[in-house]
Amino acid sequence: MKHSKDHEQQPYNAQSIETKWQKKWAESNIDDACDDISDQRETYYCLEMFPYPSGNLHMGHVRNYCLGDAIARYKRMQGFNVLHPIGWDAFGLPAENAAIEHQRPPAEWTYANIDQMRGQLKRLGLSYDWSREITTCKPEYYRWEQWLFIKLIEKGLAYQKEAEVNWCNPCHTVLANEQVEDGACWRCKTPVVKKNLKQWFIKITDYAEQLLDDLEQLSTSKGGAWPDKVIGMQRHWIGKSSGVEISFNIEHSDEVLDIFTTRPDTLMGVSYMAVAAAHPLAIQAAQNNTELAFFLKECATISTKEADIATMEKKGMALGVNAIHPITGETVPVWVANFVLMAYGTGAVMSVPAHDERDFEFAKQYNLNIKQVITNRTGDANVDNAAFTDTGILIHSAAFNDLDSEQAKQTITAWLAERGKGKERIQYRLRDWLISRQRYWGAPIPVIHCADCGAVAVPEKDLPVVLPEDLQPTGGSSPLAECEAFLNVDCPQCGRAAQREADTFDTFMESSWYMNRYMSAHCDTAMVDTNAMQRWAPVDQYIGGVEHAVLHLLYARFYHKLMRDVGLFDGDKVGHEPFKNLLTQGMVLLDGTKMSKSRGNTVDPNTIITLYGCDTARLFTLFAAPPEKDLEWEESGVEGAHRFLNRVWRLFEKLNIDIANEDDEKSVKDLRRITHMTIEKVSRAFEHGFAFNVAIAAQMELTNALQAFEMTGTAGKAAFIEGLQALVKMLAPFVPHFACECGERLGFDQAAVIMSWPTVDEAALLQDEIALVVQIQGKKRAEIMVPKDVDQNTALALAKEDPSVCKWLQGMQVVKVILVKGRLLNIVVRPA
RNA sequence: GCCGGGAUGGCGGAACUGGUAGACGCAAGGGACUUAAAAUCCCUCGAAAGCAAUUUCGUGCGGGUUCGACUCCCGCUCCCGGCACCA
Incomplete structure (x- = not known):
């Protein structure tokens, strides 16, 4: 047992604690998933929708990643071998727009943003396996997309046709049906124009029936856990x-x-x-x-x-x-x-x-x-x-x-x-997925147009078709369409001069398979490693915004099936769906409207972290609202979260209290009961529903109980320490740095805090005596203490001794008595 | 119009399979400590009546089932999200 001197109070300093632990974690690779087949732990794959590297993290990201991190950390503490990766959805139009504005190639802007945002993610203390980081604009990634595409051409699942398509003028490109919202471009909101163009499509309609059927296994009624809303939206989109x-x-x-x-x-x-x-x-x-x-x-x-x-x-x-x-x-x-x-x-x-x-x-x-x-x-x-x-x-x-x-x-x-x-x-309402884009910053479509042979797929050995990263978009058509060095090539079939396809893939292509790539992120012999897929797939828990309910989530489901059908894995072993459970988080609002740059109502995560520490920011985003609901950002609420951490911090002062006296047995027992009830409640939140707001509330209650506890004897002190230890561990998924520091003060090493979840002592939950509510005609009239397994007659007899119950029974005849074990006794009466 | 989800104090939100409505937090008010402020601690905090004990009412509205309904059933109102000339 440590001595009082060791517990002299230092104020809670978030900055130094967070720096200290982030450094320790990075050194120990404690967050990496283990691919070693000798690892006997059950696997768990937790994934958040990866970010587009727009420049800065916003609160929506923070919320998304804190939710995922809490789940990943909890699962690790439960003894799972957890895969929790992150990467960058790095192709896309904003990079080209920024490139035009700054007169620098989009690649530069993109890579600089990635560096910036990686730093921000690290500052949040998110437990990612950074060794699997993926950047989709790199050839080592998109080459496999090109590979799959030529397989699809071979199978007749990718084809070119002239059709009426949706054209967005400002974005200077065509769009897929899923990317047209209310007749306007999903990105820039400009109404789209119909044009007849020859474009590449992928036959998602061939998969309509499967995509519809497999929705069943994702629904809650069939043991899956996708929100009904998303399932309904997809069903409607497929529109059979x-x-x-x-x-x-x-x-x-x-x-x-x-x-x-x-x-x-x-x-x-x-x-x-x-x-x-x-x-x-x-x-x-x-x-x-x-x-x-x-x-x-x-x-x-x-x-x-x-x-x-x-x-x-x-x-x-x-x-x-x-x-x-x-x-x-x-x-x-x-x-x-x-x-x-x-x-x-x-x-x-x-x-x-x-x-x-x-x-x-x-x-x-x-x-x-x-x-x-x-x-x-x-x-x-x-x-x-x-x-x-x-x-x-x-x-x-x-x-x-x-x-x-x-x-x-x-x-x-x-x-x-x-x-x-x-x-x-x-x-079906569903139409084939138009994947050509007349844009530069995307993966080149691996096709060569030959005057004699027509559209010829680039042979597998010539992949990847590398996108030149040094071109400068000017605002009109894609610079790729004018880049001779890129375009001019010999026809792979007849050897005569031919031209490369200048269009690039829809960027939704990259985000449609990244979840499977993480499992073997650096495999350079195949799109995915089959063994890795069998080990990790499908994603156990996917977390992201509901705005992708049809777009990304439909494409990713489709892609998973395509990958299966070109023989990359066995669907019966790996699963026919990529995401088992889906949590769609709400938006982050300020003054009732969505935080956005264009509205100018953003709160910068960096500012909050500097002011309160990332643990406070994490705690607030999880506590202020249930995950699936919108969250109103409130500075006073953030302060409240910070206050709570300080309260926990100060609990350690109680370790200095002299315990020379007798224990009060009842209060010791009560404290232990609260401790174990809290463990039960918090665990339950993680097991279903992810109601972290409720889980954190329970931890606050435990904190209040610990604070109010009058410690007099050794049993009391032991119960206090037990409660404090449990609290510290249960805080770890939410505020990991804070928890590790507290753990250290309790004499734990980091593994003890972030690798073991407290267990419920069922015996501690039992009570000899319980408070029984006495109702007359269904209305609460009294509360009496009774033995825990009291029978109806005894309970009634005890209730009749209570003066306020007596009052209500006066002149009445008892008609019926209902005892709800452990809860209440209802006496039904009528005038005698 | 169709599909999905909601409606609970001043606010965000709790309430296990029907069983003490309002946990937890925020805001507000009062008090303690302090020269003062911050921080911290204590008290009050759904409405009405009452000095009080206590009583009555109260989970969007109207019915119903039940010993008992925020919870289940029927009929509405309003709000949010999605889709929308899909034949």
């Missing part, structure tokens, strides 16, 4: 719908108009057809019709210029062509309509105004026929003022009358199928 493709012949022509519908039961109600402006039938009709040609042109621009597409007026024009109804043989006019999307289904629809709101509106506007063919059970549904969109019973449908919608769908589909005029079809 089952229906029928129906062929309509065109009058006086050999042409066939194919449409997709989910409501074949309404087929008899078709009164016109509508095709997209880009539909071949429309284009053909426009050849001899200038008015129509003008309208088609207008549609192409309007649909993209209008910010609010939803409220856009429905417009259309008759093509002057008729379609023949496959059942009745009647003719219906074909229209072009601005609400029909070329990219969905077949780019054409059968219009049933009586049973579709959109068709109804269009029909009213252009005075088209409205024919009701479905009614409700009572038969009184009408379509006078609005479409009747429910399913129901068929009417005015000849042979199909009186069938209900479900039967009609089957019967009509079968009828069509027999005659070769229709077939069941599954349609």
Whole structure:
């Protein structure tokens, strides 16, 4: 036992403590994951979404990494072999913009930012395995992405096609569908323009069904732990719908108009057809019709210029062509309509105004026929003022009358199928991933364009196609497109002069597989090492902002499956999904709005660290709100967190108290109970839900109890030390530097503090006597002390001795008694 | 419109599978220590009534189930996030 002199009080000095421990940790590589197969510990992979090196860490980063670090540290203390890596999502547009502004190549800016931000991360004392640091703009990283891409070309999963694509003028590049939000660029918020361009795509649609099916195993109902919100968003994005493709012949022509519908039961109600402006039938009709040609042109621009597409007026024009109804043989006019999307289904629809709101509106506007063919059970549904969109019973449908919608769908589909005029079809909203970008600061697409051989994949032996890092963007098109040294190359097939593809990959390509690369970060013989994958994958806990719910999280799931299917690993051994559990953290707000540079309402993490230390900053971000909720930054709250650490610090003064007297057995027992209850509560927070705000509150309660504890004898002192030790260890995932320093004052080495989690002594939780709440008619009327395993009759008898209970029982007859063990006794009475 | 999530003191938020509503912290008020300030410590802190013990009301609104409802069910209101002419 140490003597009082050793515990003389030094004030808590965050700066010197943090510097001291960060140095020690770095020296001991204590945070590195162990790849040694002899290591028997169970593995745990904790990952936070890696940062884009924008220049400085912001509070959102701090929150993200503190959450992850708490989990990683807890798991280490629980005896897991933890992989907790970090890296840099280093390609991207801001680097080019900065390059233009500063007249320096983007590489310089990027690497300088990485150095700056690495320093900031280290200042936060985050327990990363720095030996696995990844920088995605380095050839040693992106070469494998290029490698995978040529494999995908071989498998027919990557292809080039001319298509209508989303173009962002300020960013001077095309965008994937996922990167268009409200008709505008996800990055610069400028409305996108439609353009027809030849671009590279990856067939994510081939994986639609898998991506949808595997969402099931991620949902909480199936033992996974992805938020319902994210699962719902992905499900909706994939947008599966089952229906029928129906062929309509065109009058006086050999042409066939194919449409997709989910409501074949309404087929008899078709009164016109509508095709997209880009539909071949429309284009053909426009050849001899200038008015129509003008309208088609207008549609192409309007649909993209209008910010609010939803409220856009429905417009259309008759093509002057008729379609023949496959059942009745009647003719219906074909229209072009601005609400029909070329990219969905077949780019054409059968219009049933009586049973579709959109068709109804269009029909009213252009005075088209409205024919009701479905009614409700009572038969009184009408379509006078609005479409009747429910399913129901068929009417005015000849042979199909009186069938209900479900039967009609089957019967009509079968009828069509027999005659070769229709077939069941599954349609997805998801479209192929457009991965070409007309940007410089990205990974080159490994393709060579040859006049004779066409687009030829760069042979594997010639990889990587290295991006020249010294080019200077000027603001217009990519400097890569003008870099002769890069572009001119011999065709790998015929050997004649050819040109490299000047487009680069969408930067979401890099972030789609980095989680798998960390497992074998420096492997130079393969994209990933299969053994490492089997050891570590999947990520046990992924933490990041919800803004990536569809973008990154969908692409990464897809990429994982691609990597599996090119044979990099066995999905049954490694897992078919990359992220087992997902925690989506809320934003950091200041005065109710998101902290952002553009709003100028940021709080610099550095300032806070300098003022209070990183432990205080860490503690506050975890305590102020539950992880998934938004967190309001409050300086007074930060001070409160700092005060708490000081309070713990001062608990050590109590070690100097003389203990010459007898113990008060009850208070010793109570203290031990609080200690072990706290261990239970804090452990529970880590095991499910990550309610660190509650866990920290529990630690504050323990601190209060320790502070209030009157230590008189040796048992008391032992209980106090036990509580203090447990507290220090439980603080370690949150405020590691502080905890290590406190641990040292208790005589622990660092491993004892950051490698062992306290265990609950069940015996300490037991109480001989408990406070039992006595309710009359469900209302609390008294609290009595009873033996812990009291039975109902004894409890009732004891309750009746209590004067305030007596008062309420006066003149009453006991009807029923309910005892909830360990909690309460409810007496139901009625007037006698 | 559709999907998801919410609504609890002055504020952020607690409340295990239905069982003491408001833990913990912030803010506020009062007091102690101090020449003073800071720091620290103690007390009060949902509303109403009362000197008090105590009582009544109280978890967005209206119903219901139950001995007992912040929690479950039915019907709403409002807020936040996502998607949105998807055939």
